[in-house]
Amino acid sequence: MSDLLIEIYKITASLLLALGLGTVLSSRSLVKMLIGAEVMFNGSLLYLALIGTVYPYATAIFALLAILIASIELLLAVSIVILYYRTHREPEVIKTIPEGDR
Amino acid sequence: MSLLGDISVWSIYFSVTMVALISILLAALLVKERSLVYGSFMLAGIGISVSGLIAFLGYQIIAAAQLIVYVGASVMLFIVSLSMLGNIKVKTMSIYKTSIISTIAFVAFYFLIDTVEKELGYELGPTIVTSRTMSEFLTSEFLTQLFFISVSALLALISAIYIAKKGGAGKDE
Numbered sequence: 001m002s003d004l005l006i007e008i009y010k011i012t013a014s015l016l017l018a019l020g021l022g023t024v025l026s027s028r029s030l031v032k033m034l035i036g037a038e039v040m041f042n043g044s045l046l047y048l049a050l051i052g053t054v055y056p057y058a059t060a061i062f063a064l065l066a067i068l069i070a071s072i073e074l075l076l077a078v079s080i081v082i083l084y085y086r087t088h089r090e091p092e093v094i095k096t097i098p099e100g101d102r
Numbered sequence: 103m104s105l106l107g108d109i110s111v112w113s114i115y116f117s118v119t120m121v122a123l124i125s126i127l128l129a130a131l132l133v134k135e136r137s138l139v140y141g142s143f144m145l146a147g148i149g150i151s152v153s154g155l156i157a158f159l160g161y162q163i164i165a166a167a168q169l170i171v172y173v174g175a176s177v178m179l180f181i182v183s184l185s186m187l188g189n190i191k192v193k194t195m196s197i198y199k200t201s202i203i204s205t206i207a208f209v210a211f212y213f214l215i216d217t218v219e220k221e222l223g224y225e226l227g228p229t230i231v232t233s234r235t236m237s238e239f240l241t242s243e244f245l246t247q248l249f250f251i252s253v254s255a256l257l258a259l260i261s262a263i264y265i266a267k268k269g270g271a272g273k274d275e
Contacts, residue, residue, distance in 0.1 A: 018208035019129035029192035071176040079266035
């Protein structure tokens with residue numbers, strides 16, 4: 001694989017991690033934070049797949065297990081979010097963002 | 103290399119670049135998206151793009167698992183659950199602060215990834231992972247891990263059902 005393609009993969013993985021972090025920090029909503037964490041997971045999975053081409057089978061199994069764990073985590077988080085919304089009727093952890101932070 | 107070979111290589115370059123751009127664009131739009139339902143649709147789009155990029159690296163089985171298990175099952179359940187709660191909109195911080203945070207994080211992550219790649223000292227490239235060898239690995243060397251993850255998945259699913267069904271029951275009445 002040429003260096004150009006490796007650079008594309010590296011930049012994409014870094015941008016997904018960075019934009020996921022930006023999404024987590026940009027809102028006080030539980031669901032939005034969860035979506036940001038999932039974007040970060042996608043970036044790290046891409047990075048694992050790129051770096052792990054040296055040991056392809058171990059990497060493939062680690063990636064498969066990571067996808068399974070992420071799916072379980074997402075399902076569990078959905079149930080927690082539904083419970084939070086049913087109890088508080090409010091998707092945000094803190095109701096208002098201070099005026100200076102908007 | 104023949105002309106057809108050149109075309110094939112450039113088409114792969116073009117496809118990888120397009121898929122990478124789609125995932126980056128969706129992640130950038132997600133930062134300012136106020137609707138949670140549309141945000142989760144964007145997450146599904148990012149998952150599909152990343153599975154395409156993983157497939158281009160040679161991990162077709164992992165790409166299929168990402169599409170079927172992660173996007174097809176988990177993210178779809180997430181979208182359906184959020185749609186049932188209604189079109190919830192949330193407040194977001196200013197784009198200026200978010201872009202500064204994201205830029206700093208991008209530079210940090212890129213240098214981290216670059217340093218790790220240089221320290222590895224190997225030539226990275228596409229690979230071929232066959233399902234037969236992978237299943238042999240999974241059922242021999244990684245059997246314990248597979249067992250623990252399967253049991254954890256079962257326990258987590260039972261907990262999720264319990265939390266969603268029982269936890270808020272008293273408050274609704």
